[in-house]
Amino acid sequence: MRNTEELEGFEGEASNTAMISGTSSPYQPTTEPVGTRGMLGGIRCDSEYIRSHTGLLKVLQVVLSLIAFICIETIMMCLPCGGVYYFEFVSCSAFIITGILLLIFSLNLHSKLPHINWRLVDLLNTSVSTFFFFLASVVLAALNHKTGSEISAVVFGFLATAAYGLNTFLAARQWRQGSRDGSGAQGSEYTRARTASRGEVEARPELQ
Numbered sequence: 001m002r003n004t005e006e007l008e009g010f011e012g013e014a015s016n017t018a019m020i021s022g023t024s025s026p027y028q029p030t031t032e033p034v035g036t037r038g039m040l041g042g043i044r045c046d047s048e049y050i051r052s053h054t055g056l057l058k059v060l061q062v063v064l065s066l067i068a069f070i071c072i073e074t075i076m077m078c079l080p081c082g083g084v085y086y087f088e089f090v091s092c093s094a095f096i097i098t099g100i101l102l103l104i105f106s107l108n109l110h111s112k113l114p115h116i117n118w119r120l121v122d123l124l125n126t127s128v129s130t131f132f133f134f135l136a137s138v139v140l141a142a143l144n145h146k147t148g149s150e151i152s153a154v155v156f157g158f159l160a161t162a163a164y165g166l167n168t169f170l171a172a173r174q175w176r177q178g179s180r181d182g183s184g185a186q187g188s189e190y191t192r193a194r195t196a197s198r199g200e201v202e203a204r205p206e207l208q
Helices: 002-024 034-040 047-051 053-073 082-106 118-143 148-201
Strands: none
Touching: 034 082, 047 082, 053 082, 053 118, 053 148, 082 118, 082 148, 118 148
């Protein structure tokens, strides 16, 4: 009889211990892997960016670059063809690069790589695209044969140049403002560090 009571008491203590350890253990099973949460947690559609001036300009740039590329692709005969090939390369490159940046910003993917200066990347893309789109449009306008496809490509090329130029102005202003805010934050951190060290010296007269 005693052995039975001792056995029952031991089983009760074991079950209580298992219940306590199970509820307090930090290694609980999860339904979602940690790696998945880290990769997909910040991916979301940023509707505020798409509705902003910069986002709308990005969408406009992608659309104009695509239309310009389609127009230049419909040209069947050209002589000389250097201006056509150059315009084709510029419009295709601008469409792909700007489309990738639009995807990165609208899905908030840039927050996964905070060590990259995305404002500077956007500024470089818009300024380079403005220059090369303008140059390609001027060359195509000078060498075209007055066909409908070439004239349409030139028109959309200059429209894309205007969209990229306006975006360059806004990106430069944002980059300047970000650089100014960053330098101000570094200055305030330096001031706080100097104040803290000075207070420590005043609190300990033997250091003076």
